[in-house]
Amino acid sequence: MDNRILARFLLDLESFMKRPFSRREYLLFQSKAGLLLAAGASGFLLPSPLKALDVPDIGIAVGGPGPATRAAVDLLGGMKAFVKQGQSVVIKPNMSFTGGVDDATNTNPEVVRELVAMCNEAGASRVRVLDNPLRPSELCIESFREACSLFDDDVVHALTNKAFFREVSIPGAETLKKTEIMRDVLESDVLIAAPVAKSHGSTGVSLSMKGMMGLILNRTVMHWRYDLHTAIVDLCRVLQPRLVVIDGTRVLSSGGPGGPGTVLKENTVIASRDMVAADAQAVSMFTWYGQKMEPRQVKHIRIAHERGLGRMDIEHLTRKKIQV
Template identity: 70%
Template sequence: MNADRFFQTLFLENINRREFLLRQFRGAMLAAAGMIIPAPLMGAPEPDIGIATGGPGPAARKAVDLIGGMGRFVKPGQRVVIKPNMSFAHDPERGTNTHPEVVRELVAMCKEAGAAKVRVLDHPLRKQELCIEGIKKACGVFDEDMVYGLTDSEFFARADIPRGKEMTETDVMRDVLEADVLIAAPVAKSHGSAGVSLSMKGMMGLIYNRWVMHVRYDLHESIVDLASLLTPRLAVVDATRVLSTEGPSGPGKVLKMNTVIASPDMVAADAQTVRMFEWYGQRFEPRQVKHIRIAHERGLGRMDVENLQIREAAA
């Protein structure tokens, strides 16, 4: 079985038109009743999604500016955690980790907004010193020790997941539980089990035991469970390079798209990323990625990006 067929068979939900229209109708009714409320409130002047093209740093700044600027999300004196992909000891061009310049620009914007403390955190899958090296070096311009790969249990604390359907508790990084603002900064990449690894899937890097999500629960349901607890105030997807096959570790086909997507709605950010690019040699709709569809249905955000306000610009 080729990779395209394997991906469609195991990781994407094929939904016929009638089912999809019914789900869209139910979603519209919930939204009208106030049960689906993406972070940008109805009637707010800022767009729901900002899309910028250019170099990694300038595009990250422009994308956030398009939806109101970092001051919309970070207030003076707040503690911020930025969660990029730092799982592998790879060069940025391989597309497995968030580009260091994207992370550096996000830190700079948080500092400009008056953040009292910024931490850049992930739970690496390989030797932590090597995985965080590139981003740590990029953030060294701030003369602060802020980038960490946390793997020891002492850095995690038990947390309940009140809205969890399958996974109802987990161990989360203490810094995350104590933070005022969480920012998701994933690289756009494919994933052999989840289909794609974006904002929601990336939250698995903030817990101690991610493997239980693969072996004990339905992975897609538990991704949404975790996202109901760890809900970023801002999602910034690094699509400057898109690992469109063989994710999450590669090597695979890397699309050089020079794009950054920002939204206060992590579901919308992920949905827009899925819709914009090629995955496994094909194009897919957000509803075909199971955890994105479930998150939409459970009211964590919106996958119907065609109905959202999108602003685009070059950096």
């Protein structure tokens, strides 16, 4: 109950401060604030909600791939804030290409390995790393299997056969009304998006929202039958990760998604509960095609914000950045 009371008060406060108000409204609001403070002082409201306010909307860590990944997630409360004992987890990185780390077309395997380790530490019953690669699948996932070899052999998979997918309807979709999604994803308790930050010829950038296309069987239809940006937002109505971790250790600033292109060594990992906010942070933070961009310039980010899937107004969100 205490969490809901405090959250409601903060929402009221934000709304109150944004508009003109009468003296009567001011006195009424002042009395509510006094009651809240009195309840807190008497112990009716526990201090845990106040501690929760220290957790940022976006965590940013600068450092090596593994340490920065752990640090960024720790800023949000650690993996135990997202994965509970006994839950099954699917991690979705970019594993569609055969290039190495320096090409920045795939997520850095060290980022993925750290996420798997953190999920196991949190008590996950099963962790799977999945993608539907664009290139020969075994070559695409080879480095990821090697990185995760210290875990169970059943961790990293490239799923391309129709038998591994199930058709689902997408409530509230504007264009993409149904699609076939990996069964493992639909049956898992937790989905974690772990894209590499890279450019894309059709969408400007490829981050967590665009990366959800790697969990469906037929992504071609999204390119040619529908407006791609709108279809991406439709897909994200049914595929909403609990945690987003963007690998910005190397950023494919141009020439994406498959390269070759300009690769920037940013040594940065971004984490958030909000996939729209995470993508917006990456767009704003890095250089794309030799210039700076605003989140609203990426159509699917703007549409997702407008449709309430998340927030691109990162200037109004709490962000914390650390060096590791």
